[in-house]
Amino acid sequence: MEFFNLKVFRYDPTKDSQPYYKTYRLPVEKGMTVLAALFKAKEDQDPSISFRYNCRAAICGSCAMRINGHATLACKVQVTHLLEKYKTDTLVVEPVGNIKLLKDLIYDMDWVVDKMKRIKPWFIPKEQPPADGKEYRQDPFDHQKIDYASDCILCNSCMSDCNALKANKDFLGPMVISKAYRFIADSRDGAKRERLEEVLKEFNLEWCVRCMECTTRCPKEVQPYENIIRTRIIAAEEGFKSPGEIHAEIFEKDIYNRGLLNEMLLPMRQEGILGAAKRAPFGLRMFFKGKVNIADFFGGHKVKRHEEVQKIMDKAKQMKDKVKIKIIPDVQTVYEDKRKSKKAKVQE
Structure with a gap:
């Protein structure tokens, strides 16, 4: 040609x-x-x-x-x-x-600059500089957590192809939340909870639809989608009760009590009476389509061999403190990471 x-x-x-x-x-x-x-x-x-x-x-x-x-x-x-x-x-x-x-x-860049200001994308030390005048030190393992996120060049490629942002312009977006994660996960930074409170406002962490377009389009392998998930994990570890965390707790209780999720009562249990009222029109459409089990409004039925499910969950709870699960920085990467050979492997 x-x-x-x-x-x-x-x-x-x-x-x-x-x-x-x-x-x-x-x-x-x-x-x-x-x-x-x-x-x-x-x-x-x-x-x-x-x-x-x-x-x-x-x-x-x-x-x-x-x-x-x-x-x-x-x-x-x-x-x-x-x-x-x-x-x-x-x-x-x-x-x-x-x-x-x-x-x-x-x-116009103002739209993303305004979003960035909300999460304060700069280092806020949690302690005074070292007495010897050298830089703030960090364990290699702790640095590995923010290594990829630190490479963001604020190009907006991930924001461009974000389906959630297309539906809701108030959503912070993958680039902003990923940049927030870079500081939230930094062991040297002292504004973790402040930034978590900001990204949890207006259900920002819940708006992600997990299409992974942000990670697919990122030209610098920053892993925006994965950073959103990591931020959600940190928020849960810090005790924040996001809708996702509440949903997970309800799910766990339902599985233990009956072996499956009671989706009919989920909106009321997760969002209260007002939240359930907002979803009433959708619930009515489901009812007339034959997708509602009336028995679920009264607690529903248990699955067969339900006692075995409970035994498995009881055993898992007993082993909770003995099993340590870590999500390494390159989890769920959807592209070929050309830097893997250059990165040191994560060591416990």
């Missing part, structure tokens, strides 16, 4: 009533990145194209945009690789999603 089409999203609010796309035909050059292709189109064909860039080395995060529907860094991905990946001669370049558009590929 000698040439390819670069289809660029265009919008100038000073003169355009609606966004549109403009296509530029460019030569295929070995090693050319999408950012370089944008520069070539701007320099040779249309100087009015607007986009952000800075380092051109996948460090600053300025050139994040959607390419053929997925967020990434334009300076990191090469044209030839993408043409081969998508089996096409056209690359569609658009601004990242879930944002307020300013012009062409440039978007």
Whole structure:
């Protein structure tokens, strides 16, 4: 292939009533990145194209945009690789999603800056600096917990493709919660509970729908989704009663008492009478569809061999203090981690 089409999203609010796309035909050059292709189109064909860039080395995060529907860094991905990946001669370049558009590929950063301010993304020491004047020391194992999260360059790629953020603009989003986790899990930081209280407001940790798009799209292998889960675990360990924690406790009690979850009474037990009232219309629709077991309103039935379930749970509780489970930093990684060979293995 000698040439390819670069289809660029265009919008100038000073003169355009609606966004549109403009296509530029460019030569295929070995090693050319999408950012370089944008520069070539701007320099040779249309100087009015607007986009952000800075380092051109996948460090600053300025050139994040959607390419053929997925967020990434334009300076990191090469044209030839993408043409081969998508089996096409056209690359569609658009601004990242879930944002307020300013012009062409440039978007307003205030929305995410305001979210970031809420979690105070800076180090707040819990003790005075070491007497010898050296840096705050940290055990290698403790550092391993925040190693991946520390690599976030605030590019918004994960925010762009977050389905929960698309449905609820008030959701903090994976990048913000992941950045909060970086400090919450830092053994040297003294504002753990303050940050946990902030990310637990407005059910932020519950809004994640576990689609894992944030981790899939992250260009720096920060693992935003996994960091959300780790934050939930820390919140539970610190004694915070989030809806998820309450749900888990109810689930445990139901399994012990009858062997299965009583979903009919779950809303009232988890959210109270007002919470259950909000869900009443949905419950009525379930009733008329034949998906409601009336017996569940009166406690329901027990599963067969229920006593065996109780024995297993009793044994598990007895072993609780003897079994120590740790979630290592790279749990549930959905991509090939090229840094594994460079990282020291977690040692107890």
